[in-house]
Structure formats: structure tokens, C-alpha cells
Amino acid sequence: MPEPDIEKLVDTDSELDPNEGIEKQENTYGISDEDIDEIIDALHHGYEEAVVEKISTLNAADGADLISKIEEEDRESLLSEHGVAFTAEMFAELQEDIRKSVLENMSPHQIAEIIKDLDSDDALDLIINLDEEFQTQIMKKLSSKMRLALEEGLSFPEDSAGRLMQREFVAVPQFWTVGKTIDYLREGSKTLPDEFFDIFIVSPNHHVVGEIPLNKLIRSKRTDKLDTLAINDAHHIPAMMDQEEVAQIFRRENLTSAPVVDENDRLIGVITIDDIVDVIDEEAQEDLLKLAGVDSGDIYGAAFKTSYSRFRWLFINLLTAILASLVIGMFEATIEQVVAVAILMPIVASMGGNAGTQALTVAVRSLSMKAVSRSNALRIIWKETIVGILNGVVFAIIMGIFTALWFTSPLLGSVIATAMIINLIIAGLFGAGIPIVLDHMGSDPAVSSTVILTTVTDIVGFFVFLGLAGLVLL
Amino acid sequence: MPEPDIEKLVDTDSELDPNEGIEKQENTYGISDEDIDEIIDALHHGYEEAVVEKISTLNAADGADLISKIEEEDRESLLSEHGVAFTAEMFAELQEDIRKSVLENMSPHQIAEIIKDLDSDDALDLIINLDEEFQTQIMKKLSSKMRLALEEGLSFPEDSAGRLMQREFVAVPQFWTVGKTIDYLREGSKTLPDEFFDIFIVSPNHHVVGEIPLNKLIRSKRTDKLDTLAINDAHHIPAMMDQEEVAQIFRRENLTSAPVVDENDRLIGVITIDDIVDVIDEEAQEDLLKLAGVDSGDIYGAAFKTSYSRFRWLFINLLTAILASLVIGMFEATIEQVVAVAILMPIVASMGGNAGTQALTVAVRSLSMKAVSRSNALRIIWKETIVGILNGVVFAIIMGIFTALWFTSPLLGSVIATAMIINLIIAGLFGAGIPIVLDHMGSDPAVSSTVILTTVTDIVGFFVFLGLAGLVLL
Known part of the structure; x- marks a missing residue:
């Protein structure tokens, strides 16, 4: 541990109460x-x-x-x-x-x-x-x-x-020494940004040729020339780059600040880690809220405005729910003769929706962490399909036996078992597939994936279960 | 902009190609x-x-x-x-x-x-x-x-x-000067941590009495004493503090590093912003995944393990779906006589579930951003209830008219309209209320809120709609 032997360096002039810190600790x-x-x-x-x-x-x-x-x-x-x-x-x-x-x-x-x-x-x-x-x-x-x-x-x-970015930054020419740079920082004390972590080394025409973290500068000899210290692979952030991509670069490289350049690669600003923490919070919030069809303004907005902003999403959901009802309506005759199918049908649809949402959430998260590549996209979809098959079989058995006992009809039990397997496989396949395809097409996968998915699992769930019941039981 | 006049300081020895940066910019x-x-x-x-x-x-x-x-x-x-x-x-x-x-x-x-x-x-x-x-x-x-x-x-x-925390940090006694500190950093160059942003000032018995950001140290005169510079309200992080709370402190105070202290308030380590970025990512991911009943290992885990980890959540959902079916079963007679109610009932339940999820997601996000206090918790729940009333009325009108036309039965239209209003109010009230109450009881609101909510909106949706239909139509 790189600290001086403090016990030996006791400062007898200290006016500080050694317990001062303990009280502070109690404040949350x-x-x-x-x-x-x-x-x-x-x-x-x-x-x-x-x-x-x-x-x-x-x-x-x-x-x-x-x-x-x-x-x-x-x-x-x-x-x-x-x-x-x-x-x-x-x-x-x-x-x-x-x-x-x-x-x-x-x-x-x-x-x-x-x-x-x-x-x-x-x-x-x-x-x-x-x-x-x-x-x-x-x-x-x-x-x-x-x-x-x-x-x-x-x-x-x-x-x-x-x-x-902020326009306040510290940039010095590459032929300066450490000593000259420190003197410049001391003199310019009042015109410098409030906080900075890195110093940018620039060429005569304002191109960034390197950056030096302060802790490296301070450890170097005053006579060292900057260009012998400069870390040359400074991450140039083009001013037009999307903030999500900037956050990903900071995250990957553990950066505290990075230079922003214009289209001619000239230094025009700096992005610091506190801006990035805000971006990460914002993007995480967006994914979470978009999946539920909520606007970020809804957290602090007034009730009337919030109702209005949520109306659109609920209206789309209403249309898909009506679509599912139309599918149910196709099997009116079956329901009239075997009321049990009306009692059981929401179970098949609900299990499909939930299993699909699990796959979908994982896919959306992987996409926003940039963990999906061309080479593993199919593998992710395939894995979710396998998961659908495995859980489909397990829940088919559970629900088949339960239904057979409840309605004393093994035939109805085998109908719901078959529908359950099919709907959970569809849920896995579409749950992972929809966001990946949307992303591939350039759409935001968090926005419309959920509504497409539940439409699919509702319609497949009702159609397969009621259709099979009609074939087998009537 | 605090930069030296670089045009005048042209370094003719420069070997750097001014276009070098432009190529780098093309790399993503x-x-x-x-x-x-x-x-x-x-x-x-x-x-x-x-x-x-x-x-x-x-x-x-x-x-x-x-x-x-x-x-x-x-x-x-x-x-x-x-x-x-x-x-x-x-x-x-x-x-x-x-x-x-x-x-x-x-x-x-x-x-x-x-x-x-x-x-x-x-x-x-x-x-x-x-x-x-x-x-x-x-x-x-x-x-x-x-x-x-x-x-x-x-x-x-x-x-x-x-x-x-990491155990590698820089701590110096309070009576040192800026010059002595810089000399110490230069000499100890090899035993210091790879990166650091702040220097901690400690008393003889290892209590943190202040911290100095490097950019402040480097701008100060060599003869300045540290205790005249030290920022005294350094944030002491107790080693037992939860990482989510640590992240919240970093976020609120825009910190880059903070000292960690033991139960006697002695400095034992340092937490830096790159650790915090990981925590923020992790916590955001947890909320998102937990709401869907998914384990974070599911992203990279094998299919079999993933199926197993998701089984529990799906099984709980199955139980609640069966519960909803039992409610439907109570109204078998109604369904037998008016098949239309079986066709329409999923719409009421689905709208309640979706509206409730919107309120729930906002509440979960507000809770993890620590934006909910005793004084505004009731206000948040109340606001969501109002939103439920407003959208309930709008969708009651839409669905009432649509149903009256579809089944040429104004009576059935008014039944579904009434059920829609009641279920959307319940959705707003419980969607915001469940996570806030769970959090108050010390449970993680992201884990079980969704399943409790959909159970409520399903049961209320089916019960009110089928019950009213039985009363009015039979």
C-alpha cells in the first residue's frame, strides 16, 4: 500500500478532531x-x-x-x-x-x-x-x-x-515539457475548466495527437517532453457520434474523459465521465420504460399529460386484443359446446406471453449492451427456441395432468398439453427473434417488440388450443 | 477557451501526419x-x-x-x-x-x-x-x-x-505541502496505483480528513500546505454500504473516486468511477431482467440451465393463471348462454395488465432512482389512479361502442365499458401501489411486482366483466 508511514509523521499542530469523520459516516x-x-x-x-x-x-x-x-x-x-x-x-x-x-x-x-x-x-x-x-x-x-x-x-x-461535450478543455502543444505544462496550469488557474482529468496534446492545426492523464503528468519529471509521455491512441469521438455509442466506448476502455473532434478531426470539446453516467442512466431507463410503452416524461409529468402519452400504446394493445378476440370468435361453436375451453384458454395465452417476454427482455438487453453480433444472433434465437421446447414439455405435462383431473377429460388434457408446447416454442423463437430482426432493420427493438410478441403468442395460443379442441372434442 | 495559441508555436520537428486522426475516426x-x-x-x-x-x-x-x-x-x-x-x-x-x-x-x-x-x-x-x-x-x-x-x-x-473497493490508493499527511506531495508521487511512481484521480489527506490515525482532486493539486503553488486546499467534505463510504447506495452518492455528487472506511472510520480502500459504471449497468440490468422474471446469468448461460432458472417464474405465473381460470369457471352458466362474453373477456384482462405494467414500470424506476420519498409516495399512487380513471373512461367509450356494434347489443357494450373503467383504475392503483408497498416492507419491488399485478388485473377483469354480464344479461 503506497502510503507514507503516518504514525511517525504525527502533526502536533492538528486542530482536527479524529472522531469528526465518524459523525459524518452516520449521515446518509x-x-x-x-x-x-x-x-x-x-x-x-x-x-x-x-x-x-x-x-x-x-x-x-x-x-x-x-x-x-x-x-x-x-x-x-x-x-x-x-x-x-x-x-x-x-x-x-x-x-x-x-x-x-x-x-x-x-x-x-x-x-x-x-x-x-x-x-x-x-x-x-x-x-x-x-x-x-x-x-x-x-x-x-x-x-x-x-x-x-x-x-x-x-x-x-x-x-x-x-x-x-463541454467546450472548456485543456490542450497544449506536443513539444512542451512537463514543467512548462504544470506552470501553464498554475498560471491559467482561473480560465481552466472546473474539473479535468486528462490533458490533450494537439498539433499546430488542432488535431489531437495524444492525451495524458493527470496522474501520469504529475508523476513525470519536469524536464520530460510531453510527446515522450503521450498516450497516442486517444479516442477521438466524432461530434456526430450517437451518445449510446460514446457511452459504450467509455465503458469498454474505462475512460474518464475523451476529446471530441469535428469533421476535420480538429479538437472542439471534451466529454467527461459524469456526462456518461447520465447517458447510461438515461439509456437504461429508456429500455425499461419503452418495453412497457411508457414515456420518460411520465415519471414527473402531470396526470393528464401522462394519460395522453400512454393512450397510444394502450390503443395499439386494444387493437391486438381485439384481433385475438376475433380469433376466439372463429371458434364460437366449440366454446358453446365445451365451456371448459373458454375457462382454460387464457392459461395457454398467458404462459406464452410470459415465456416470450423472458426471451425478449434478454435479447433487448443483449442488444443494448452490444453483445449481439452477426455470428451469435442465430445462436441466441436458437438457444431461446430450445429453452421454449424444454419448458414447453415440462408445462405441457403439468397442465395436461391438471386439466385431465379438473375436467375428468384426458382428451382435453392432451389438447392443452399440445397447445402449451407449441405456444412456448413460438414464444422463445419470436421473443428472441423479434428484437434482433427489428434491430437489424434499424428500428429500436425496445419500442415495438413487446406488442408484436404478445400479439403472436395470444393469437397462436388461442388458435392452436381452440382449433385442436374443435378437431378433437367435437 | 483556455488553450495556448498553438498556431504561433508550430513545432517544425513534428513527425506526425495531420491526417492520422481521420483514419482512426473511421474505426468503430x-x-x-x-x-x-x-x-x-x-x-x-x-x-x-x-x-x-x-x-x-x-x-x-x-x-x-x-x-x-x-x-x-x-x-x-x-x-x-x-x-x-x-x-x-x-x-x-x-x-x-x-x-x-x-x-x-x-x-x-x-x-x-x-x-x-x-x-x-x-x-x-x-x-x-x-x-x-x-x-x-x-x-x-x-x-x-x-x-x-x-x-x-x-x-x-x-x-x-x-x-x-481497491486497496491501492494515495494517502498523505495533512501537514505536507503541494511540493512535497508531488515529489512523493514522482519518487513512488512504481508503487502507486495505475490510475488515481484524488489524493486523500489522512490524520495520524488513518482517518480521512479531506481529499484533493489532482487537477486542484497540480494548479496549486508548491509552497501551499495541503490542509489549506483540502476539500473537507470528502464522502466517507462505510465498507458495509450497499453498492447501489454508493452508486447513488457518486451520481449525485459527480464524484470520480471516494474513500472507503472501516467501522472505526479508518481509510482502507478507494472506489473509483469505473467500478461505479459497472454497478450502474448491473443494477439497471437487474431491474429490467427481474421485471420479466429472468436471471442475469440467462444472457450467457446454456439452454438447459436457462430453462431451469426460468421455470420457477413461469410456474408461479401458471398458478396465477389457473387462479384466474377458477374465477372464469365461477361464471360457466353465463358463458354457456352468452358466448360473446368468452370472446370479449381477454380484452378487459389484457388492457388492465398493460395499463398496470405502465404504472408499475414507472414506480420501479422511480424507486431505484431514489426519487420516491414518504412525502410523495401517496401522490405518485394517486396520480396513477387518476391516469387510470382518465384512460379508463376513454377506452370504456371506445370499447363500449365497438362491442355494441359488433354484437348488436348496447347492454353488452355498457357491461364491457363499466368493467374497463374499473379494471383500469385498479391497474393504476395497484401498478403504482404494489412496488411502493413492497419497497416499504423491505422487499425488492422489481422481483414480484409484475406477477402480483397481473394476478390482480386478471382476476378483477374477469370477475367484474363476467359478474356484471351475469347480472345484466341473464
Whole structure:
């Protein structure tokens, strides 16, 4: 363990209480419900100073939490009366939906004041979802440098590296020494970005020729030349690259920052790991929500807006459910004569839907982790089909025996057993196949896979079971 | 933009081609299918040198990809013939399941050789899932220092900060100056961790009294004392803290590393952002998979093992489907007389299931993002109930009119309309309520919410629709 022998180096001047840390350990993160209640209480009773003081003790994430978690009317009065108590970073930490509604209640001047304290990527994030006219009004209040940076950022497509990057970075020429670089960092202290992890080495025409992590720079001799240290395979991220792909590169290479280049391969910005953590969260959330037909705005959106955004998905599901009912309707005569089939038919459809969803979820996850290649796609589909056969046989036996006993009809038992096997095989085949084919066709597999799958398993389930029952029992 | 005026500092000695970067930009990340085919081809034809040379050009993630994506028999012969061509980092990057099966085919000596090139957290990761006896055999071949580190790591519970941390970190006493610290880093160059982002300031008895990001250290004057720079609110992570909570702290505070402390608040390790990215991926994957009743091993597991792991979930679903069938069975008389209800009943149940899943997914996601507090839990459930009422009314109208026309029975139309409203309200209420109540009771909401919900929406859907039909139509 590379640490100095501290026991021997006791600093007798220390004023620090050795137990200080232990108390800190007891704090959990985040603003507590009690703190929220206290602030709202002070707000309701008009204790202005108490409100402001309490807010000033919060860090950025806690301040954002406070704004998010309180009732809408409290939020409005808190922000209109004590808006200045909140830091720019608190607004930057807000969830998209809440941030939008909060900013729409503010003046362009107020928002410009917030923006000037932020790095260019956070500033862009703040205004990105506002109306174009409102954006223009805010831009007018900004310094020309910030305005230019924002306009350039807006020119990149959504979810691109260009939108994600910040324009503040550290780049030095390749012939500098370690000592000269450190001196430059010390002198330029105020104009540098708040945080940085790597230094980019650039050629005279702004091409990135390498990058040096700070921990490598700091360990090198002052006389070392940078080009002897530079890690040459810096990962150039084209500004147009999709953010999901950027996240995958960071994940694979364990990067903390990477240079972003324009179409001429000139350095124009940097993406840091904290942006990537947000992207990973966002993409994971998207997959989860899309599979259920939910919009990400639904988490914080109002009930009416949420109902509207979910309507479309439910309507498509209604159409597929009606389609399944039409299939059932084809076998009206069978149902009239053997009511038992009406009682049992949802079991076949439901088992197919559930088994298919298992296969589908695994396939969607593998696709978003980029673990599916041309060479293993067929193998994945084949494996899920085998799983369908294995579980199909097991559940055919269980359900066949159960049905034979329940309705004292071995014939009905063998009908449901056969339908179960067929539907679970179809479930495995289509559960893995649908997302892989959609992805291959360039569609997002998380969006429509579920609805296609359940349509297939419902229709096959009802058709095979009722059809066989009609053939065998009538 | 804080960069030196590079145009004026042209380095005429530069040997670098300014276009070099552009070619790199064309490479996408990851090993291509063509490269995989080439290596397997060389393997089959016995071109040993070509195989080794090709592997040596791969980075850690690509090497792991190669092992993961090829057929099992190719994997076995590749590793037995050319195992030494793969670096320790390639094994560290492998997915859990594949890594386990690969290591089980190797000797304790071979694995010990891999481990000695790794940091303690990666080493622990490598052996964690092996049999205890096999672990002991491997431990015997390790240096006593590494063995001790691994044994200590194994003593922490799964998914705790103690398992996640590495034991290699940089800690210096608080009375040192910036200059002395930099000199220490330069001298100790070889014993320091490969990468680090922050320096921890410790008191004589190993308590963390602060941390300094490298970019702050490097910008400070050599004569500055560390305790004037130290950021005092370093986030002490107790070794027993759950990794999900650690990830939440990193995410909230945009950290790149954090000190891990034992129960006496003494510094024992460090967690870095790359570990956290893995945790975030893992937790997001768990939520997604658990909601569908799938084990994370299912992605790479063999078909037979996968069938077995999915059986339990499907069996529980079978029981709930049978329960729903029993409910249908209660209304045999109604179905016998009005076959139309058998045709329509899956629509009511399916709409309830889908609407409920939407509410449920949003609630599960909010819970894992720690966005649910005591103060807003009831509000979330209430909002979903309102959404259920709104969409319930809309779909009641659509389905009521459609049914009245299809079966030329306005009465049947009003029965299905009423059942639709009731089931969608129940879906919203239970979809949001079940995960929140489970979480409150200390259960994982992602595991059992789905099955409880669909049981509720199926039973309510069938019962209300068939019951009403019996009352109104008979």
C-alpha cells in the first residue's frame, strides 16, 4: 500500500478532531423528509431567513431534490419568493421535466443569470427543451462567447456527442515539457475548466495527437517532453457520434474523459465521465420504460399529460386484443359446446406471453449492451427456441395432468398439453427473434417488440388450443 | 477557451501526419465480425503465429469480446492452445458467467499468474464466483500480500462497498505541502496505483480528513500546505454500504473516486468511477431482467440451465393463471348462454395488465432512482389512479361502442365499458401501489411486482366483466 508511514509523521499542530469523520459516516446522502418538511413549514409561516439559510446548506443534488419532491404550489411560491437562494448547479441537477416547467415560470434575465455560472454543456442542457422563441430571448442576455457556444451546441443533433461535450478543455502543444505544462496550469488557474482529468496534446492545426492523464503528468519529471509521455491512441469521438455509442466506448476502455473532434478531426470539446453516467442512466431507463410503452416524461409529468402519452400504446394493445378476440370468435361453436375451453384458454395465452417476454427482455438487453453480433444472433434465437421446447414439455405435462383431473377429460388434457408446447416454442423463437430482426432493420427493438410478441403468442395460443379442441372434442 | 495559441508555436520537428486522426475516426469500437472470423479461421488451420499476433493487437475489452462471441468448442481450443496470449485485463473484462466457465478449465497456477497482474478489486472479482476449494488452491499460489487482500475482500458481504473497493490508493499527511506531495508521487511512481484521480489527506490515525482532486493539486503553488486546499467534505463510504447506495452518492455528487472506511472510520480502500459504471449497468440490468422474471446469468448461460432458472417464474405465473381460470369457471352458466362474453373477456384482462405494467414500470424506476420519498409516495399512487380513471373512461367509450356494434347489443357494450373503467383504475392503483408497498416492507419491488399485478388485473377483469354480464344479461 503506497502510503507514507503516518504514525511517525504525527502533526502536533492538528486542530482536527479524529472522531469528526465518524459523525459524518452516520449521515446518509440526500435531503431528508424532515428537512423538506422544515423548509415548507418555514415557507408557510413566512420565516424568510430560515428558508434561505436552510437552502444555503444544501448541495446541488439536494437542492434539486427539494424542488422535485414538494407540492406544485409550494414549488411555485418557494421559487418566486426565494429563487435567488438556489444555485445554478441546483437548476442544472433538476430532472428534465421539472426543470422545463420551473424555467418557463422565470424571466429570460433570471435564466441568463443562472447560465453564466455554468459550464457550456450544463448551460446547453438547461435551455435545450425550451421554446425556440424563449431560447432566443435568453440568448440575447448572454455574453457573445456563451451565446456562440450554445448556438453551436444546438446545431448538433439530439443525443449526439456534440450536444454532450463541454467546450472548456485543456490542450497544449506536443513539444512542451512537463514543467512548462504544470506552470501553464498554475498560471491559467482561473480560465481552466472546473474539473479535468486528462490533458490533450494537439498539433499546430488542432488535431489531437495524444492525451495524458493527470496522474501520469504529475508523476513525470519536469524536464520530460510531453510527446515522450503521450498516450497516442486517444479516442477521438466524432461530434456526430450517437451518445449510446460514446457511452459504450467509455465503458469498454474505462475512460474518464475523451476529446471530441469535428469533421476535420480538429479538437472542439471534451466529454467527461459524469456526462456518461447520465447517458447510461438515461439509456437504461429508456429500455425499461419503452418495453412497457411508457414515456420518460411520465415519471414527473402531470396526470393528464401522462394519460395522453400512454393512450397510444394502450390503443395499439386494444387493437391486438381485439384481433385475438376475433380469433376466439372463429371458434364460437366449440366454446358453446365445451365451456371448459373458454375457462382454460387464457392459461395457454398467458404462459406464452410470459415465456416470450423472458426471451425478449434478454435479447433487448443483449442488444443494448452490444453483445449481439452477426455470428451469435442465430445462436441466441436458437438457444431461446430450445429453452421454449424444454419448458414447453415440462408445462405441457403439468397442465395436461391438471386439466385431465379438473375436467375428468384426458382428451382435453392432451389438447392443452399440445397447445402449451407449441405456444412456448413460438414464444422463445419470436421473443428472441423479434428484437434482433427489428434491430437489424434499424428500428429500436425496445419500442415495438413487446406488442408484436404478445400479439403472436395470444393469437397462436388461442388458435392452436381452440382449433385442436374443435378437431378433437367435437 | 483556455488553450495556448498553438498556431504561433508550430513545432517544425513534428513527425506526425495531420491526417492520422481521420483514419482512426473511421474505426468503430469493438472487435469486428471479420476479425473474429479471421482468428477462428487461423485457429482451425493451425496458423499459430497468426492467432497470437492478432490477439496481441486487441485491447482488453476486444479480447474479452472475442472469447465471449465464439462457439464453445472454439473457445476451449483457443484458450488451451493460446491462453498465454490473452492478458490479465482481458479475463477481468469477461462477463461473470463466461469468466467462471473459462477459469474452471484452467489450473490454479495459471489463474494465480493472471491475478498477480491485476489491482486487488479486479483480482477479487475474478475469483469471487469460483468454488471455495478452488479459491483456496489459487490463494496458495499467490504472494502473501495479495492473499491477505483477497481474504479481507471476501469477508465483506456481496454487493458491499468493501467488495468493490481497491486497496491501492494515495494517502498523505495533512501537514505536507503541494511540493512535497508531488515529489512523493514522482519518487513512488512504481508503487502507486495505475490510475488515481484524488489524493486523500489522512490524520495520524488513518482517518480521512479531506481529499484533493489532482487537477486542484497540480494548479496549486508548491509552497501551499495541503490542509489549506483540502476539500473537507470528502464522502466517507462505510465498507458495509450497499453498492447501489454508493452508486447513488457518486451520481449525485459527480464524484470520480471516494474513500472507503472501516467501522472505526479508518481509510482502507478507494472506489473509483469505473467500478461505479459497472454497478450502474448491473443494477439497471437487474431491474429490467427481474421485471420479466429472468436471471442475469440467462444472457450467457446454456439452454438447459436457462430453462431451469426460468421455470420457477413461469410456474408461479401458471398458478396465477389457473387462479384466474377458477374465477372464469365461477361464471360457466353465463358463458354457456352468452358466448360473446368468452370472446370479449381477454380484452378487459389484457388492457388492465398493460395499463398496470405502465404504472408499475414507472414506480420501479422511480424507486431505484431514489426519487420516491414518504412525502410523495401517496401522490405518485394517486396520480396513477387518476391516469387510470382518465384512460379508463376513454377506452370504456371506445370499447363500449365497438362491442355494441359488433354484437348488436348496447347492454353488452355498457357491461364491457363499466368493467374497463374499473379494471383500469385498479391497474393504476395497484401498478403504482404494489412496488411502493413492497419497497416499504423491505422487499425488492422489481422481483414480484409484475406477477402480483397481473394476478390482480386478471382476476378483477374477469370477475367484474363476467359478474356484471351475469347480472345484466341473464
